[in-house]
Amino acid sequence: MKRYNETRFEINRNIIAKCWSEDTRYGFRHLAELDYKYENIENTKACYYSRTWECYTFESVLKSLYSKAKENESLSVGQLRAFNKLIQNGGKKEAKRVKDQFKSVAMVASMGSLFSDTKKQANSWKARMIQAGIPQLSLPSDWDTLSESEKETRLDKVIAELGN
Numbered sequence: 001m002k003r004y005n006e007t008r009f010e011i012n013r014n015i016i017a018k019c020w021s022e023d024t025r026y027g028f029r030h031l032a033e034l035d036y037k038y039e040n041i042e043n044t045k046a047c048y049y050s051r052t053w054e055c056y057t058f059e060s061v062l063k064s065l066y067s068k069a070k071e072n073e074s075l076s077v078g079q080l081r082a083f084n085k086l087i088q089n090g091g092k093k094e095a096k097r098v099k100d101q102f103k104s105v106a107m108v109a110s111m112g113s114l115f116s117d118t119k120k121q122a123n124s125w126k127a128r129m130i131q132a133g134i135p136q137l138s139l140p141s142d143w144d145t146l147s148e149s150e151k152e153t154r155l156d157k158v159i160a161e162l163g164n
Helices: 059-071 077-110 119-133 148-163
Strands: 003-010 015-023 028-036 039-048
Touching (some): 015 077, 028 059, 059 077, 077 119, 077 148, 119 148
């Protein structure tokens, strides 16, 4: 199998969690190894059909590695505490990254009012910038039938929410 998205999580200089992804016939999986002093002490995997529901990539396999290390007493209490802190901080770092990205999108989209002469141009700019910054977001199916004032109201609400 071809490995991709390989990531190393260094717990301390002696303990490293190595994670990667592999494609399968039905989807993909995340695999992880826990190495202590360059020797593999635990392995785990998580299989997915379409996508994960994790706060950050590899969260599930890292938690599984932590559980296995805790059960088998592979690591000391202090080392386990450091491993758990790494797992918790991963979610906080990802949440901060997403929040910063949303704020950037909101800032660029709000400039539509400054760069445009008409409400229609401003709304078009705002919608394009929001969709470029958050590709998963889709406009309502009746978007083209809405008045420019209604579009402006909705877009400004989205921008305000992203900027929080």
